[in-house]
Amino acid sequence: MSIDLSEDTITKEVQSTFDGCPDQRTRELFVELVRHLHDFARETRLTGDEWFTAMDFLARVGTITTPTRQEFVLLSDILGLSVLVDLINEHHGPHATDSTLLGPFFVEGRPAAANGADISGGVPGTPMFVTGRVVGPGGEPVAGARVDTWHSDGDGHYDVQQQEKLHGRPAMRALLTTGDDGRFWYRSIAPRFYPVPVDGPCGEIMRAADRSPMRPEHLHFRLHADGYQPLITMLFRRDDDHLDHDAVFAVKRSLVADFVRHGPGTAPDGTEVGEPFQTVDWTFTLSRRP
Numbered sequence: 001m002s003i004d005l006s007e008d009t010i011t012k013e014v015q016s017t018f019d020g021c022p023d024q025r026t027r028e029l030f031v032e033l034v035r036h037l038h039d040f041a042r043e044t045r046l047t048g049d050e051w052f053t054a055m056d057f058l059a060r061v062g063t064i065t066t067p068t069r070q071e072f073v074l075l076s077d078i079l080g081l082s083v084l085v086d087l088i089n090e091h092h093g094p095h096a097t098d099s100t101l102l103g104p105f106f107v108e109g110r111p112a113a114a115n116g117a118d119i120s121g122g123v124p125g126t127p128m129f130v131t132g133r134v135v136g137p138g139g140e141p142v143a144g145a146r147v148d149t150w151h152s153d154g155d156g157h158y159d160v161q162q163q164e165k166l167h168g169r170p171a172m173r174a175l176l177t178t179g180d181d182g183r184f185w186y187r188s189i190a191p192r193f194y195p196v197p198v199d200g201p202c203g204e205i206m207r208a209a210d211r212s213p214m215r216p217e218h219l220h221f222r223l224h225a226d227g228y229q230p231l232i233t234m235l236f237r238r239d240d241d242h243l244d245h246d247a248v249f250a251v252k253r254s255l256v257a258d259f260v261r262h263g264p265g266t267a268p269d270g271t272e273v274g275e276p277f278q279t280v281d282w283t284f285t286l287s288r289r290p
Contacts, residue, residue, distance in 0.1 A: 011038040057201050064200045068160035070104040074202045077101060077248035078211075086232075095137050096287040100250045102232050103220060104197075105158045106150060113174035116269055118187045121171025125154035125189030127277035128259075129268045134182045134223060134284050141182025142286060145225035148175050149186070151218070156194025178225075185269065190259070190278045193217045193240055196247050206247070213247050216240035217259070219280065228286040235282055257282055 002013055014034050021027035040046070065071045076082045082101040090099055113119050134145040150173035152158050159171040172191075176184045195213035198206055206213045217237040224230045234250060235257040236243060243251050260279045267273050268281075 007042065011035060014038070057204070060201045068107060068163065069197070069200075071197075071200050071202060073102070073104040074196060074200075075205075077104065077250075078196065078202055078205060080249050083249045095285055096229070097231060097233055097284045098252045098254045099231055099233050100252060100255065101248060102222070103234075103248070103250075105160055106148070106220065106222065107160060107170075107173070109170070110148060110150065110173045110175050111170055113176055113186060115176060115179065115183070115185050116187070117174065117176075119149070119172060119174040120188045121159065121166065121169060123153050123159075123166075123171050123189060127267070127273055127275065128188050128190040129185070129277065129279045130188065130219070131185040131268055131279070131281045132183065132221075132284060133282075134178050134184070134225065134286060136228065137285065137287055139285075141178075141180070142225045142228065143178055143180045143182060145178040145182065145184075145223055145228075145286070146175060147178065147184050148220075148222035149173065150220045151188070151191040152194055154189060154192050156192045161197075187267075187269065191217050191219065193237075193242050211247065212242075212245055214242045214245070215247055216242040216251060221284065223284055223286065225286060228288055231284065231286055233284070235280065 002009065005013055011034060015031045018027045018030045018034075021030070041051075061071045061075055073082070086099055086101055111119075130149070132147070134142040134147065136142055150158070153162075153172060159166055159169075159173065162171075172188055174186065176186060178184045193214060193216050196206070196215060197203065198213050203213070205211075217240045218234045220234050222230070222232050234255055236251055236255055237259045238256050239259075243256065257280055262273075262277050262279065264274050264276065265272070267277060268279055
């Protein structure tokens with residue numbers, strides 16, 4: 001290894017330390033990462049104080065991250081990296097439902113629920129009835145598809161943000177399975193637009209840039225089915241005022257849906273609802289695995 005490195009020679013020296021990496025993709029990723037990081041520092045003439053601030057920022061992102069709060073995912077989201085990676089890797093074909101980012105509030109420990117179940121977890125709010133259908137590229141029903149769904153409450157809060165209030169129990173999230181006709185359905189409460197968490201390091205970026213932290217009202221879905229490409233997507237309320245400036249850049253026109261408001265009456269599952277309620281209906285199209 002060389003000594004007395006200069007601003008112009010250090011990059012190649014660091015890159016060369018990956019020459020013996022047995023996995024070529026790993027080598028490629030680190031060599032390019034070093035190149036871009038070093039070019040960034042040179043082009044911006046990064047100061048020592050700025051470097052220290054960045055290291056402290058990343059340390060605090062790690063400190064605030066927990067199994068139910070992924071600040072690193074949020075950082076990727078607000079910098080547009082999450083959506084960029086999705087766009088680079090979106091090869092689902094012209095007829096498949098568009099994908100978008102996972103977001104920081106997905107958790108593996110969600111309960112399984114039968115179709116028609118109330119997944120609100122007892123959280124009060126406007127009743128919402130969601131009906132969906134999962135089909136293949138030819139419109140054929142996909143039976144046995146696993147459908148994860150999760151969303152906020154009527155105040156814009158997810159269950160993982162209310163651990164003490166909910167005594168750690170999950171709410172407004174579940175894993176459902178489609179029937180032979182590819183359908184799934186459930187009852188919950190209507191979500192609401194909300195700001196991304198700004199009480200941590202990522203909030204400092206939002207305030208420094210004078211950016212809106214708001215996300216439009218939406219529902220999350222993650223779908224898996226044997227023989228098909230997995231799909232991570234969302235549905236966004238059509239009349240939400242924040243559609244055009246989503247803090248994490250995730251809105252696609254093809255995913256804008258009607259969250260229909262109804263007066264008291266008969267819900268899609270046949271139950272009588274004595275208060276105003278909402279309905280959402282959507283068909284999700286999956287691509288076959290190559």
